[in-house]
Amino acid sequence: MSDSNVSAGSTAAVPAGTGSVAVLNSRSPFYIDAEWQSPEREHAQGGGMGVYLHAFRRRWPAVIFLGLVAAAVCAGGAWFLVVPQYTATALIRVSAANQAVLFESSGDARNFEVYKSTQLEYLRSRFVLVSALRRPEVARLAAIRNELDPVQWVSERLSVRYPGDAELMQVSVTGEKGNEAAALVNAIVDAYMEEVVDVEQNERRNRLGELDQLYVEKESEVRKLQNDLKQLSAQLETGDSQALTLKQQITLQQFSTYRGELVGVSLKIMRTHGEIALKNAIRDKAAQIQVAESEIDAAGRVDPVMVQLQMRQAELKALTAQMRDTVRPEFANRYEGRYARELAEVEAKIQARREELKQELEKKRLATLDEELESLKFELAILEQQQSQLQQQVEEVRKTAETFGKGSIEVEFLRAEVDLARKTLATIAEERNKLRIELRSKPRITLVQRAESPRLSDQDRRLQLSLLGGLGGFCLPGLAILWWDTRRKTVNTSAEVAKDAGVEILGTVPLLPRRAARALASESGRHRHWRAVFSEAVRHVAARLIRSPCGEASKVILVTSAVGGEGKTTLSSQLAATLAEMGQSVVLVDFDLRRPSLDTVFGVDRSPGVSEVLRAEVALEETIQETHLENLSLIAAGTWSRYGMAVLANGAVGSLFRELRDKFDFVIVDGSPLLPVADARFISTSVDGVILSVLRDTSRLPKVTAARKVLDAFNVRLLGAVVTGAAEDVYYYDPRYAATAAEADSQS
Numbered sequence: 121m122s123d124s125n126v127s128a129g130s131t132a133a134v135p136a137g138t139g140s141v142a143v144l145n146s147r148s149p150f151y152i153d154a155e156w157q158s159p160e161r162e163h164a165q166g167g168g169m170g171v172y173l174h175a176f177r178r179r180w181p182a183v184i185f186l187g188l189v190a191a192a193v194c195a196g197g198a199w200f201l202v203v204p205q206y207t208a209t210a211l212i213r214v215s216a217a218n219q220a221v222l223f224e225s226s227g228d229a230r231n232f233e234v235y236k237s238t239q240l241e242y243l244r245s246r247f248v249l250v251s252a253l254r255r256p257e258v259a260r261l262a263a264i265r266n267e268l269d270p271v272q273w274v275s276e277r278l279s280v281r282y283p284g285d286a287e288l289m290q291v292s293v294t295g296e297k298g299n300e301a302a303a304l305v306n307a308i309v310d311a312y313m314e315e316v317v318d319v320e321q322n323e324r325r326n327r328l329g330e331l332d333q334l335y336v337e338k339e340s341e342v343r344k345l346q347n348d349l350k351q352l353s354a355q356l357e358t359g360d361s362q363a364l365t366l367k368q369q370i371t372l373q374q375f376s377t378y379r380g381e382l383v384g385v386s387l388k389i390m391r392t393h394g395e396i397a398l399k400n401a402i403r404d405k406a407a408q409i410q411v412a413e414s415e416i417d418a419a420g421r422v423d424p425v426m427v428q429l430q431m432r433q434a435e436l437k438a439l440t441a442q443m444r445d446t447v448r449p450e451f452a453n454r455y456e457g458r459y460a461r462e463l464a465e466v467e468a469k470i471q472a473r474r475e476e477l478k479q480e481l482e483k484k485r486l487a488t489l490d491e492e493l494e495s496l497k498f499e500l501a502i503l504e505q506q507q508s509q510l511q512q513q514v515e516e517v518r519k520t521a522e523t524f525g526k527g528s529i530e531v532e533f534l535r536a537e538v539d540l541a542r543k544t545l546a547t548i549a550e551e552r553n554k555l556r557i558e559l560r561s562k563p564r565i566t567l568v569q570r571a572e573s574p575r576l577s578d579q580d581r582r583l584q585l586s587l588l589g590g591l592g593g594f595c596l597p598g599l600a601i602l603w604w605d606t607r608r609k610t611v612n613t614s615a616e617v618a619k620d621a622g623v624e625i626l627g628t629v630p631l632l633p634r635r636a637a638r639a640l641a642s643e644s645g646r647h648r649h650w651r652a653v654f655s656e657a658v659r660h661v662a663a664r665l666i667r668s669p670c671g672e673a674s675k676v677i678l679v680t681s682a683v684g685g686e687g688k689t690t691l692s693s694q695l696a697a698t699l700a701e702m703g704q705s706v707v708l709v710d711f712d713l714r715r716p717s718l719d720t721v722f723g724v725d726r727s728p729g730v731s732e733v734l735r736a737e738v739a740l741e742e743t744i745q746e747t748h749l750e751n752l753s754l755i756a757a758g759t760w761s762r763y764g765m766a767v768l769a770n771g772a773v774g775s776l777f778r779e780l781r782d783k784f785d786f787v788i789v790d791g792s793p794l795l796p797v798a799d800a801r802f803i804s805t806s807v808d809g810v811i812l813s814v815l816r817d818t819s820r821l822p823k824v825t826a827a828r829k830v831l832d833a834f835n836v837r838l839l840g841a842v843v844t845g846a847a848e849d850v851y852y853y854d855p856r857y858a859a860t861a862a863e864a865d866s867q868s
Contacts, residue, residue: 175601175606176598176602178610182601190596191591194592195589206573207292207293207294208292208293208572212312212565213287214236214289214564215287216232217232239289240280240289243291244278251314253271255307261300277294279293288568291308291571299573301571302571309570323401327394327398328556338541339545348534375514375517378514383543383544385503392499395496396497400493403493420477423477433466608820610821611814612817614841621825623824623840624839624841627658628842628844629694629845630653630657631816658691661842662695662702666699674808675785675808676786676806677808677809677810677811678810679789680793681793681819684793684796685818686815691811691844693721693722697749700749701751703751705785706786706787712791712792713730713758714799718754719757722747723748724745726756726758727758728756729743730757730758740776743755777789795823795826795830801834805835805836808837810838811842812828813842815845816843817845824841
C-alpha cells in the first residue's frame with residue numbers, strides 16, 4: 121500500500137494494507153479484552169520452520185499455482201520423453217562345487233564368492249562382448265549398426281548380478297525393442313559359454329586324447345618287452361633265476377627300485393606338463409580382462425601416495441577458495457597463479473599414479489596364476505633333475521648287473537621292465553578312466569534359461585519417473601519462492617522487530633479485510649467489529665504516548681518509516697484523530713513534502729502549507745486548518761519547490777515546531793521515509809521523538825534496522841515502532857454489546 125492511500129470521511133484513516141481508509145466514530149462502543157500473546161512466544165513460533173510458514177502464508181497462491189503448472193509440465197515431459205524399455209533376461213547356474221559323479225566335493229564359501237565374482241567379470245569382459253557382437257544375428261541389428269562403439273553401448277545396458285546371493289547369475293539387457301534385447305542376451309551368454317566355460321572342458325578333452333595315445337604306445341611297449349623276454353628265455357633254455365647269487369639279487373632289487381622311481385618321475389613330469397598347459401590357457405584368457413575404474417578408485421583409497429596427493433589437492437583447492445574469499449584481489453591474483461600451477465602438478469601426479477595403480481592391478485591379477493605357473497615349472501625342473509639322476513643310477517646298476525652274467529641279468533632285467541611297463545600302463549589306464557568319468561559329470565556352470573523376447577515394457581519405471589518429475593516440479597518452484605521470500609527477511613511478527621532490529625514495540629495495529637476496510641469509510645453498522653478492533657489498537661498506542669513518563673518531552677512526534685508503502689501516513693492520521701478523540705488538542709502536520717496526501721484525506725486545501733511557512737511566504741496561523749474532528753487541526757504540505765532541501769536545513773523547522781508546541785498538546789508530523797530521501801532526517805533532529813511505522817509482510821528487517829541506525833547517527837530519540845498486521849495486544853469487539861452501542865449512538 122502507498123502512504124497516500126487514504127480518503128476523506130467522518131472518521132480517521134484505517135491501517136495500511138486494507139486498500140481504503142475509514143475514520144473512527146468519536147463515540148466508542150463497548151469492548152472486552154482479547155487473549156494476549158506475548159512477543160517472546162510469538163517470536164518462538166516464528167523461528168526456524170516458522171519463517172517458511174510465514175513465507176508460505178504470504179506466497180501460497182503463487183506457490184500452489186506455479187507448483188501445479190511445473191508439476192504438470194514435468195510429469196508430462198517425463199511421460200512422453202521416457203521411451204518404453206524392454207528387459208530380456210537369461211539365467212546361468214554357477215554351482216558352489218564341482219558336480220562329481222562318484223564323489224561329492226564340498227566347496228569353500230570364501231572361494232565360491234571369489235569364483236562368482238570372477239565369472240561375473242568374465243561375462244562383462246570386453247573379449248566376451250566382442251565375440252558376442254561378431255555373431256551374424258547380432259551384427260545386423262539396427263541398434264548395433266548405428267553405434268560408434270557398440271561394445272560400450274552394450275556394456276552400459278548389460279546387467280549381471282546374483283539375486284539373493286544365490287547360485288543363479290542373472291544376465292539382463294534393456295533396450296527399446298524386446299527382440300533385439302533378447303538376441304543380445306543370448307549372444308552374450310553363448311559367447312561366455314564358448315570363450316570361458318568351455319575352455320577348461322576342452323583342455324580336459326585334449327588331455328584325455330593325449331592319455332589315449334600314451335596308453336596305446338605303452339601297451340605296444342609292453343608287448344614288445346614280453347616278446348623280447350620270451351625270446352631271451354628261449355635262447356638261455358631257462359628263465360629261472362635260482363642260480364643268481366645274493367649279490368645279483370640285491371643288484372636287481374636296486375635296479376628295480378631305481379627303475380620304478382624313474383618311471384614314477386617320468387609320469388609326474390608328463391602330468392606336470394599337462395597342468396602347465398592348462399594354466400597357460402587360463403592365464404591367456406584372464407589377461408584380456410580390462411581393469412575397471414572402480415578397482416582403481418578402491419586401490420587409490422588405500423594407496424599412501426594417492427591419499428597424500430588427494431589431500432594436497434583438497435588443501436590447494438581450499439587455499440584457492442579461501443584466498444578468493446578473504447584476501448584482497450590484488451594479493452589474491454599474486455598467489456592464485458602459484459596455487460593453480462601447483463594444483464595442476466598435483467592433478468597430473470594423481471593421473472600418473474592412477475596409471476601406475478592400473479598397471480599394478482593388472483600385474484596383481486595375473487600374479488596368482490604366475491605364481492602357480494612358476495611353482496609348477498620349479499616342480500618340473502626338480503622332477504627333470506631327479507629323472508636325470510635316476511637314469512644315471514639305472515645305467516650304473518645295469519652295468520654292474522651285466523658282470524654277474526649277461527644272460528641271467530638280461531632275463532631279470534626284461535622281467536623288471538615288463539613289470540614296470542605293466543604298472544605304468546595300469547597307472548595311465550586309471551588316470552584315463554578317471555578323466556573320462558569327470559567328463560561325464562555335469563559342468564559347474566550351466567545355462568538354466570535362455571532369454572525370450574519380453575512382451576511388456578517397463579511401465580513401472582515410466583510411471584515412477586513421471587510421478588517423481590511431477591513431485592519435483594511441484595516442490596521446486598514453491599521452494600524457490602519460499603527461499604526467495606525468506607532471504608528478503610520480511611517482518612513476520614512484532615517480536616522480530618524488537619529482537620532483530622532492536623526497536624521497542626509501542627503497539628500493534630490489526631490488518632483489516634478489504635471489505636471491512638471499504639465499509640469503515642461509511643457510517644453504516646456493518647463491520648462494527650473490525651472498526652472496534654482497529655480503533656482500540658490505535659487507542660492503545662495513543663495512551664502510551666499520553667502516559668509517557670517524559671511528560672512534556674514527547675509533544676512533537678514524527679511518524680515515519682524505513683521506505684514508502686509501510687503505512688506511516690495512515691498511522692499518523694489515525695494517531696492524531698485518536699489523541700483528539702481523547703480530549704487532546706492536536707495538530708497534524710504533513711511533512712511528506714514530495715508526496716503529500718493528508719489534504720486529500722481530510723478534504724482541505726493543500727496550499728498554503730508547510731512549504732510556504734518554511735519559505736516565509738505566509739504566517740503559521742494562516743496554514744492551520746480545522747478538520748471535521750473536534751480538537752484536530754491540520755497543516756497541509758503546501759507547494760514543494762526545488763529549494764526545499766535548503767529550507768529544511770536552515771533551522772526554520774525547529775522554529776516551526778517550537779511555535780506549534782506552545783499552541784497544541786500534541787504535534788503529530790507525517791514525514792517522508794527515512795532511507796529513500798533525506799527530508800525526514802533533517803526533520804527528526806527538531807522533534808521530541810520518532811515512531812517507526814512497520815507493515816507486516818511488507819517491511820523488511822534490514823531496512824528497519826538501517827532506519828534505526830540512521831536515527832541513532834543523528835542522535836534522535838526513537839520512541840518505538842507500531843506494527844500493522846500483527847496479532848498480539850489487540851482488543852476485540854464483543855457482538856453481545858452491539859444493541860447497547862447502537863442505542864447509545866442514537867441517543868447522543
